[in-house]
Amino acid sequence: MAVRSDDVDSARDRALVERFQAGDPTGFEDLYRRYYDRLYRFCLKRIDDPDDAEEVTQESFLRAFRALSTFGGERRFYPWLSVIAARLCIDNYRRQRPVEPAADVDPGVVDGGQQAVIDA
Template identity: 45%
Template sequence: MSKGDDNRTPPAEGPPDAELVRRVQQGDAGAYEDLVRRHHARIYGLVYNMTSNREDAEDLTQEIFLKAYRSLSRFQGRSSFYTWLYRIALNMTINYRKKRNRKQALSLDEMVGEVKTDPAYTRLHADESPFRNANISEFQKKLNSALQSLSDKHRTVVVLHDIQGLPHNEIAKIVGCSVGTVRSRLFYARQILQGKLAEFAP
């Protein structure tokens, strides 16, 4: 594992991921519980924003960590544990979405708050915005619908970059493409979202 990988891992108290992984591989199940606690929120956030369904996200997140635990003996540290775990989560979530025949609307009381970081949402709340009194719940529904309309590869980069805040180079490692491809997909996805949400723009 390179030093750069460690720098991209979310800040956490306690031993570094690499140390916890080594302990797990030596039979310390408790060390894996530490890894789960450390990364659960972000993996759940990824799955939730990809599926827009709380129950699906909870079940799938459990399956992801179970699969990772069963596969950890083969983890060789060529990437950070964080990147490796994200790859598993992303692959399982995309496979799940492909098998799902229906799309479910995002219930407003299930929103985890990331949508409020969206520039369009921010503009709606700004004092100087003519849309400050607009129907926010309608906007939230339209935003989710727009995100769900994106292909898996485009929705993935929006969720990872715009919602979860991962840098382009980390996303490239997770999805297995070049940084340029990540930027291109992100640009295309944003163009689509802006078009679908044009009615809410100031």
């Protein structure tokens, strides 16, 4: 039976996570070097601005760093990291999207007006 390369990658990632959890910061540094470019491309596909994609990539690693002490060994590192990044990409989109007021609503004209609110 052949060993799949993603099984080897998963085992290598698990070893790096365990190294970090044991107090060796180079474990996270290795994960960062290993996945930075891949995660940046992931973010850039979702965010058209390279600077914003880089910022989201950095924030993703920062959040992963903060939460890695509680990361479970049964999980795979990159899929977990990419979920963090995807959520941050969505947050970035929401921040960047202009909010347009509804043109057809006049806040001063509501059935019953203020008196209806007071009576309620």
